[in-house]
Amino acid sequence: MTPIYDRVALIGLGLIASSMFWAMKRGGLAGHVTGYARSAETRDTARRIGLCDKVCDTLAEAVADADLVVLAVPVGVMGQLAQDIAPYLKPRATVTDVGSVKGHVISDVAPHIPEGVHFVPAHPLAGTEHSGPESGFATLFDNRWCLIVPSEGSDSEAVETLSRYWRGLGSNVDVMEPDHHDLVLAVTSHCPHLIAYTMVGVADDLRRVTDSEVIKYSAAGFRDFTRIAASDPTMWRDVFLTNKDATLEILGRFTEELFALQRAIRQGDGPLLHDYFTRTRAIRRGIIEAGQDTAAPNFGRSG
Amino acid sequence: MTPIYDRVALIGLGLIASSMFWAMKRGGLAGHVTGYARSAETRDTARRIGLCDKVCDTLAEAVADADLVVLAVPVGVMGQLAQDIAPYLKPRATVTDVGSVKGHVISDVAPHIPEGVHFVPAHPLAGTEHSGPESGFATLFDNRWCLIVPSEGSDSEAVETLSRYWRGLGSNVDVMEPDHHDLVLAVTSHCPHLIAYTMVGVADDLRRVTDSEVIKYSAAGFRDFTRIAASDPTMWRDVFLTNKDATLEILGRFTEELFALQRAIRQGDGPLLHDYFTRTRAIRRGIIEAGQDTAAPNFGRSG
Known part of the structure; x- marks a missing residue:
């Protein structure tokens, strides 16, 4: 070649x-x-x-x-x-x-x-x-x-x-286009990373739940977050400092939605939660059909 | 046997x-x-x-x-x-x-x-x-x-x-103990699931970024969230309705931390972000050492 x-x-x-x-x-x-x-x-x-x-x-x-x-x-x-x-x-x-x-x-x-x-x-x-x-x-x-x-x-x-x-x-x-790139990436990458870092930070900070408990019992979902939150700190610091506007815009949308779901939990609004959780399955199917992830359970983890 | x-x-x-x-x-x-x-x-x-x-x-x-x-x-x-x-x-x-x-x-x-x-x-x-x-x-x-x-x-x-x-x-x-179980699981499972559902919901809702873009470009981090957000809706609705107190407590901690990081982004506080992102790597190492996840890149995904 x-x-x-x-x-x-x-x-x-x-x-x-x-x-x-x-x-x-x-x-x-x-x-x-x-x-x-x-x-x-x-x-x-x-x-x-x-x-x-x-x-x-x-x-x-x-x-x-x-x-x-x-x-x-x-x-x-x-x-x-x-x-x-x-x-x-x-x-x-x-x-x-x-x-x-x-x-x-x-x-x-x-x-x-x-x-x-x-x-x-x-x-x-x-x-x-x-x-x-x-x-x-x-x-x-x-x-x-x-x-x-x-x-x-x-x-x-x-x-x-x-x-x-x-x-x-x-x-x-x-x-x-550059602006559109930065918005798309705020959604597909930058905000998910910040959220994962935050959740792992919360778990690490809690006094009533020990790190050892978090580590042992992470297979219930949390461990997926820790993978993302183990990414290179310097690279990610720079991403947030340089894609400030798009990141803050999407984080604003995220907290707005999260508050709506929190309120549904507080008020016991089962139908709202069920509808929300049903809708998000379609995106996963799209990702698998597009060949961007594996359909194997737990990403096909071997252990 | x-x-x-x-x-x-x-x-x-x-x-x-x-x-x-x-x-x-x-x-x-x-x-x-x-x-x-x-x-x-x-x-x-x-x-x-x-x-x-x-x-x-x-x-x-x-x-x-x-x-x-x-x-x-x-x-x-x-x-x-x-x-x-x-x-x-x-x-x-x-x-x-x-x-x-x-x-x-x-x-x-x-x-x-x-x-x-x-x-x-x-x-x-x-x-x-x-x-x-x-x-x-x-x-x-x-x-x-x-x-x-x-x-x-x-x-x-x-x-x-x-x-x-x-x-x-x-x-x-x-x-x-039951109460401690419900708090630990709020951290290691229930809140991560709610957050993942929320982020996927936000992506699905945005008018300026199409679902097709989200799906194609998900490998930058987002696809990990969609796995969790594809879990059974009925099971998860019931989890949030029945573990309301612990879930809302941990979500309160989560939003507090997220706001602190958002402010750091807005103010351009690089050292705070870098410190935060460095700290969270230790938990990942602990999970791998405890045999609760694979050290292979991207969970060892084959595709």
Whole structure:
């Protein structure tokens, strides 16, 4: 297979970048892949496990000849990173990112992209609760969606090539506007994460129920929340700080609904509760039919 | 292996009762198992798939000779069921239940239990998002906890035998007070379910984000919520109506914490968010170390 990009640079070597590397190798999508991480420890780990064809000690070296530069760092530091790499970018290179928030990333990154370099923001909707260079695997993006979110003036050929690249990594690709992306993700990702963190925090704080009880008896539902609430704290802090408006809007809707259900419980309104709980089953069926989750009980957990 | 009970009657043939049947067969725990369900369709299904040694068309026939009678129906109808079976119970039989709420079930059921019959409430902390007679499987209770919640005057020998029976089904067994049980379960199960139902309901209601978008892009976290929110509506309606006080108390704590995090987002308080998100990782580690969940990414989902 002819590589889609001759040289790719991965900046930030966490779950997403490391999965991209293994998926690129699987698909023969890149001729040569450099990697950079700010922490020397992460770079050492990457070298030890063979992550990237070359792990570089400087940003300048990592991006120098790259046709595609992937910013795979927390969204709060994307702008600074763009500024730092700008002087070393090759003319006609494409810069992309994998951040979970698009409006903020675009306004932070776009001003630093030099004339003649293409900026095509993207967001693969895939992940696990694990993080770091050793958490990646080649199949992470298979049959998941990657949203390409062109910024004003994104070059259409660059968009098309990046779409082809993400399909090569295993994803389905959709194109979306930044504001709509940030609202959709507030619903499907950001608010569920905040709610899960909150519920786990409440359980941890209660004096009358011990942590040991919470842990032993978690199989009744709670353990699903703890998986989400084990995700990378820095990444998630940045998501909430940079997708503030959409997150707060959806949280407002959520608390409004929760209060309505609380009132139904207090008033003993069984029919309202039963109707509500029946309606939500349809969405689960849709997700399974769309191939976005398994129908096996408990996600097919083996233990 | 000598059966622990000669004759067992399962009343209600859903996920829990059907799993108990297959686990009893696996462990040789019962000489003969009768089953009863109110719906003729459920009884027909049970007969077709070989669930129970005998499926009976009346409660009277099902419980007549049973040494152990298991009430496996939604908690809202336990009291009526106890009244209906009371005249047919064998002296020295044990009646138990598998309800998710214990205080309410005890006050509803205990008054109907005849003198000379033992009532030993219990609650296996295991389940899936599926329901009905075909959803059961023999390993559901393996390494999960079953809480035995003796009511006032529960016979200690009957408690001991029931504990041995649940261990035979694969569970670990703890004994707990009813009020404490209902509080612990509000934290580990009831509130997480209500919150998941609410978040899925919000997503379903939004006009600016379509259901099709929610479904396609659910892998970013939301799909975990939809699993829980696909659980049996009747069972969950009854849980909230009968564990009202503990549920509302924990929901009060939850909204208080959620508001604190919302304020931190609005004010851009990164350190508070980061600290909160770091703390919740420890509980996940505890759950995995206690063997109550898998460490595999995304619960080890295969697709």
